Amino acid sequence: MGKIQGVTATDGELWRIQKKLINRHLHNLGLGKTPMEEMIRDEVVEMLSALRDDGSNVKVDKFIAPGVLNVLWTLTTGARISKNQLDELLDLFEARSKAFDLTGGTLALYPWLRFVAPEWCGFNLIQEINNKLKKLFEKIIEEHRETWHEGRNDDLIYRYISESKAPNKNSAVFNDDQLIMLCLDLFIGGNNNTSGTLDFGFLLMILHPDVQQKVQAQLDTTFSKNHILEYSDRDKLPYVEAVILEIMRFRHVAPLAGPRRVTKDTYLDGYFLPKNTTILLSLHSINNNAEYWKEPENFMPERFLDENGLLLPHEKLLSFGSGKQFLVHRIHHVRGTKLYLICISFRAKTKKMSATEAQGSSTAEPPAPPEANPKTFAEKQRERLQRLRNLHTLRNEARSHNHQEVIAEDARNKLPANWEARKKRAEWILNDQKAREEAAQSGEDYDRKKLLEISAVDAEKIERKKKRKNPDQGFSDFEAATYRQYNRLVRSMGPKDMEKYEEDKQKYGEAFYGGPHVIIHGLHEDRPEAVDNMVKSLENQIAKRNKYSRRRTHNDDADIDYINERNAKFNKKLDRYYGEHTAEIKQNLERGTAV
Template sequence: MYYLLLLTIFLLILYLIRAIRKPKNFPPGPFWFPIIGNVFQLRKLTAALGGQYLAFSKLSEDYESNVIGLKLGVNKVVVVLSYGAVKKVLTSEEYDGRPDNFFIRLRSMGTRNGITGTDGELWKIQRHFVTLHLRQLGLGKKPMESHIQDEVSEMLTVLEKNKNKELEIETIMQISVLNVLWVFIAGSRFQRNHVRLVELLKLLDERGKAFDIAGGALNHMPWLRFLAPEKTCYNLALKVNDKFKAMLMEPIREHFETWTEGRDDDLIHFFITEMRKVRDEETTFTETQLLMVCLDIFLAGSQTSSSTLTFAFLMMLLNPDVKKKVHDCLDKEFGKSEPITLSERNRVPYVEAVLFEVERMFTTTPIIGPRRVLKNTVLEGYNIPKDTTVLMSLYSLHNDEKYWTDPGIFRPERFLDEEGKLIFHERLLPFGLGRRRCPGEILAKSCIFSFFSEVMRSYNIESPPGTQVPSGKHHSGITLIPQKYRVVFDKRHF
């Protein structure tokens, strides 16, 4: 019994030593505690500063390094904060993996399917399939602009019915962006008063605030879901999953019922056609994969583009001089009923500069990733072991004082030269780089540009009478979400 006790103590000490020991030449960072690593340190710092991205910036200052090494639960995590290192990760094959962890699987309803959270052959096959067929359906071409203009008309109708009334603009933008996406995916659009859709968007807001890009404590200590399912937001995640599945499976089942040979009017029909052709048991074209592809696209369109638009209109409230320049620019270049599309953006470089500045100052995904290192590698002189999770701070790139000089000031002119022509800064990376660059980039840009320009041409946006101008603050979670604010759309006469 005595020797057994000694052996137990020895093994425990050995475990503790291994748990806190860092790999040789691992990036600098705080001390690792056994079992939990830096989970609670990071949570405390995040709460104190108001965002995980701010916590990472503080650690970068404290350790005087643009590459920080952490351990979250049992997972080694490296955070990258400089342009050179971020570009290296985004464009190098050894960083193309995705972690296979609890949160990734929870997001994907217990599976490892879809595009966003996968890697390897499944990711290559499915990403190629989706991008190819979205192009065939008109993505980046005239059909896309036509779909966007249809939704612009619907959106302007909503604003016209509610002119001079107080409105929350975020939901209007979310549904508009989703409808453009959904026409490509399912060949239809959502009704704006769809009860399930409105409820789901509210749940997404809650989910976005509850988790961070690394999945929070629940990801690193998944056993907490048994002890505190509400506090860890595990129950919330399950609720969101159930709502998503119910909403997305409805059009998928309808497509199975109406599918005929050669039907190719939307992505779901394309996918079902591929399922009918392939009978291999190893195929990636399954009903579960179809559901997850729809989920990935839904999540991609539900918040990032609509949040960018919501931030853009907020900047118009807070910067009347910029708002006037936008109005003057649009009035000069476009007739009252002339469609404003992305293909015509070169006529209004100031408007595009305004949107670039919004994307820089309010990076809706301040931390991108996570990536999984596929083999032992070296980054900025530090050893990065295989299977390490890598997170990248776009916030740090977009707020680098050495490059932008005054990053805390909203100044669209930083994207214009002396002749008023657009300047493209390579350090502005809202859609990423490399093989995992956002496949819906052109659609997102088109929606943001057209929706913003069409609304600004038709309406003057003001705070409701007797109310204070919004503070410009935001919620930080998986994405940056603007705080709710109300506006009045006053019809412009020109």
């Protein structure tokens, strides 16, 4: 999906939190216990019923995948998947697998192709399929959010929503994108691993009928026909266990384990691995190493049994990788595979189909007819070289384009932080000057014309903005203060105020209308006491001002260590910063002992 999310591609604290959440949910559901076994057993019964109803030769993968997806869907959403959703999910997973089979190798070797030829290399196809999967799970998550209430943890999505709504939860760890990737990790990993292992298991049973007979014989001799198999029965079936282990060793669903990331600079056997290097673990090389496995190219379940037919330890078998990044669906895959294979081997018998039968039961398209005039090797070679030249051309164009973008970005970074605002301001000034000149040539008043273009709504907005910008008008002069006071009084005026207004108007006559020398209405007749107090206050202020001086007093007895007042200030500043370092030198100068 283009992001480091989920549980398979993350590490550190994010991986620990997600893994803990999944493991706790699976534990509460009864992983490896009766509830989980009953869930898988129900899918086995459903599949066996479908096989009996069909009654003919079938392709097993058509019956295995729905059962595996149903188990994963129940764990994630709390209910069995509907028929429409099942068909849609199967089609998307099949298309995704085909897309990776056709293009995955090319993209892995040349990842830069997704920038220059995304359609040709299949990157667009993979992105389209991923977006469809994302939309499918977004719809399911939205339905869960609508029906969620506190304390509801029936399935993984409900539990995740509960965790995300807990106090002090990090939104970078618990969000919808992370939940979608978590679901995709479980479905893609669990479905591909489990279904693929079962497919290979049936294929190997067909190719090795003697092994199939031994498995059936051990089941028949150990249990009765009516016995319902449980996971705990595996201890009584060492040969069946050995067959399952050999299937996982002999045929890998994924010969390479999921990618790992080097978290710090590391040296391994003399090789330097820088931080953030991607590491791929070759499971095929490990499980087919002749040093650990005798005749690794042969299918031999007996390699996991001792002389008495008991199961041997199998620490050397790595089917899912190693380390902390063991996938969470590994547990479900192992137990689900064993229970499926045991139950199906107990009830069904596999055989190899003829070519005619396989063609009749296959839903694949018929092979294309051979070309009438096949191309020669030289023609094919020229076509390949031409395609390679085209790719080189696209790569060089992309490199040149990227270089130009880097230069442009570097030039933008060197500009001041407010260069965009300054640029817009300069453009506005130029346009305004141009419009003013055009108005002057046509004999129009530009300012009046510009004001007339402003609507009443815009004018009101501008006025409100001015008031918000400077709500406190402050003191400008007595006339403005009088005018504001007059407006406040008018706004708060009532009927009784009007009566008092008329009385004052009759009382004061022309003096009622104050001018620029009157502060407040009614104070035009100053009391003699107020005038005397004001004069006395002014005289006191004048007397204080005559005695005050900003110049500091001069001490005649002090040492002369400066030439003028400016040097004195400079010496004080020097002494403040360097006095502790020059104290000894000053003492020597005073004593006359300086060198």
